[in-house]
Amino acid sequence: MNIIIVGGGKEIHFLAKSLISKGHKLTIINKNSEDCIILKRLHEKAIIVLGDGTKPYILEDANAHYADMIIALTGKDQDNLVVCQIAFGLFNIKKTFANVNDPKNVHIFKELGVKTVISTTQIISSLLEERISTEDIHNLFPIEEGNITLMEIDINEDSRVIGKKLFEIDLPNDSIVGCIMRNNKAIIPRGDTTVTLGDRLIILALPNVQSEILHTLLEKVE
Amino acid sequence: MSSPHEYIIIAGCGRLGSFLARLLSSDNKSVVVVDKNEEAFNNLTEEFSGFLIGEDITEIDTLIRAKIDKADVFVAATNDDNTNIMVAEIAKKIYQVPKVIARLYEPTKQELYQQLDIDTICPTILSAIAFKEIILAEEE
Known part of the structure; x- marks a missing residue:
């Protein structure tokens, strides 16, 4: 599967490693250039895109048209919502996952069309x-x-x-x-x-x- | 015509939010302005006679406190596009506010949110058009 992860610093290393070892093609979008350098060093097989994953043209750079799944793990709930909506609305990615920090947003995000909402806090x-x-x-x-x-x-x-x-x-x-x-x-x-x-x-x-x-x-x- | 009792919530009290609040307030609308940074309320002038809420608009409790269920118009004018999108969608889809307008800096996001029945205003596009008109008028 072609999977895109948006955001996430050190905490996504384990997830990235496990997805790559299972044979998935992984693209990680991160807007922090230092994080990108570290990500590239640790995950040679992944494609790393530097940029704001809530912008349609950055998602296009990350080949979102060919992605099967997108996982939004930025620290801001509103960014995660927008990532999932653009992925679904403009790139037709069917499987969208959003992490939310405020558990009250779980049912709100579902009403707004995000398929799977995970609240790690909860x-x-x-x-x-x-x-x-x-x-x-x-x-x-x-x-x-x-x-x-x-x-x-x-x-x-x-x-x-x-x-x-x-x-x-x-x-x-x-x-x-x-x-x-x-x-x-x-x-x-x-x-x-x-x-x-x-x-x-x-x-x-x-x-x-x-x-x-x-x-x-x-x-x-x- | 809109009634003078129209209830309008404005999220974000920066240059746009505060100016709009002043215009609407002097037009006798009842206006509530929400901004998480209370210092932003200094942007409002004496002409403004509405209410202020100094809380984070992305928290659902803030929207409830602003009585979003009674709002006729909701304006999302914070300086963050994604915050504007999220609160505008909550206003439109969950609280069925009749008129929802969001300011978006990023022109490429506009297309998607117009499909979702949210009016968007993109200052970048508006200024580009205004510039173009002035430039072309001078050429004539």
Whole structure:
């Protein structure tokens, strides 16, 4: 795929490396000449364009007519919006991604036609909140733009669900235990699977029931 | 004809925003001027009798505080094209403000936003035309 990334300093090195290693043709547009020099040195296979990616003629220089996807990662929400709209409206790029810094802009950008809107602020703050509330969650991934979350929860000695079968545990309706990791083996559980100490439960759930799940699984035995 | 109670929001209080605010205000329109830099309000003269909001227009809460849902006209006149585009689109598409006008320095962006039913004014093009007319008039 031909992919254009607009903006982004050091933080895009990992993304750029991973896209190039997967065989995508990458063009990076950056308006800072020092950043461009560093980008060129680190990513020899990428095409680096110096300029303001919110201007149609700069996008044309970056061969936007042949691009399949554009990712807007500048620090200003309004610039990211304009990049995506020009890419779609003038260059017919179907896949447009915008990063937004103000989470309130997520639904605004979607109404204004940006296909995928990512709010790193929102993702990071939700991660932090969950980390603070318990240390027994190992991972929490927002999927489908945060509409679903995947949680990994370790069952410690205080948990009151040890020894119970899954159907006896009163988990909220909008959640399901998809897998249990026990002694490095994956078990696909059924209703009669018993939860034991040290299990890591992998749970798929809607975000609004996250805290209820934690409450049910990790609350201490009275 | 427009009613004297027409409610107009102007984003950006630089040379253009402040001058326009003064003209509209002396024409008895109710005008609100928004600029994140409160010092910019010094550009306004005593003739201006509207309201001022010293906040960042790109925050949706600022637009709500400016009562964008009641606006008849929204003018985006900040010194940043992309800010003008974003707030103009929010005014037009999300709050259905009947008349939305944005100032764009960059002529090549104009085409796209006219498709989106936002009126744009490009000072570069306007001055070029004015220059051309003077030059050609002198030749006659």
